Amino acid sequence: MEGYLKDEMAVLELHKASNVLYPNESILVHQQSWTNEFLMKSMESSRASESISTQVDDVLNYPFKGDLDRLAHRRNIEQYCTDNTRTLKSSFRCSSFGSEDLLKLAAADFNFCQSVHQKELNQLMSWLKEYKLEDMRLAKVKMGYCYFSAAATYYDPELSDARISWAKHSLLTSLIDDFYDIFGTAEEHLNLLELFERWDVNGPRAEFCTEEVKTFYWALHSAICETVENAFAWQGRNVMDHVVELWVDVLRTMLEEAEWSRTNTLPTLDEYMRNGYISFALGPIVLPSLYMVGPQLPDEVAKGPEVHHLFKVMSTCGRLLNDCRSFQREAEEGISNAVSLRMSQGIDTAEEAIEEIKGLIDEQTKELLRMVLDERNTSAVPKECRELFWKMNKVLHMVYKKEDTYNSTKLVQIAESVIKEPISLSVMDSRVI
């Protein structure tokens, strides 16, 4: 590197490139490690210019695997420099660099998409009210986050169907997870599962044992029917069986975990993970939305081994990230998770178990990226669909970066920057110029 070591911008670019990692790329891991150290040191010594400092800060705070597209777009717009004349041997300025017109267009587009997002979020809040979910445990706050993860993933105005499906199923998986983990009874758990095992689009084929089960049933019924109707418009076929099956799988695995907890049964880590990647419940969130992003997705591909492998790797990452973050709280609530189970198999401290699990998360993340980018061009799954698995993985890495609760102030700010606060060019003018 010799002389280039004084050039923060070159090291920054090398660092960004070294973050795009496949399995077994030890040279890139080495590059990642020393460039990271170099950039941290250069920030501490404050030798770098203000513009480079901001970029380094962003790259270190929002690593590639946890940086949502929409947040990156916002930063790019806000940091866009309209005074970008480069002085080399002579002064050079390209008309497409530093263009004020491009800046205005980008900000107007961001704000327009955001206005669409706000209308959709209002519709979702009305849906919560209509289906009597709004007074349930933190349902309104959770809906805000669920919608944020959808809007940060599919921001184009025409992808409204995918956003709504993602947000509704995401909220329902979160509320129903609490229902199975914490506050429902064994009878209620079984009742809700049976209602979906004996699914009939015209209404329940079994009695509701409590009002709570009835509320969940009708909210889920409405979300499933709407998703299927919208998917029909994109795919020209009925995907009801698939969507219901995804929910039945999730409810079965949640019931299994509730049984373990009720009977004080300690599963092996293998048993726990076989169940746990499905009970993490990304299936009904991500898989139906594959039908609503554009390409035709035949049944044999949507239910085939490749989609399942993408789903399994993404969900394993999510389950493990969640377990590392929520280990303390779940231990107090008497719920076993991957960290406590690893400790029961001979690892002494939680820190060591978490360290080991983080290694697994890293490996799974690299494997997922390899499948999503598919450089050998062997995939039967359309690129737009494969990308959704990576985008969900980014959401998971971001959300579980520091806390597992919905109370993080930083997360509130991040969500608001995507769905609530427009970009103001006048504020930027006073700062940039």
Ligand SMILES: [Mg+2]
């Ligand atoms: Mg659970």
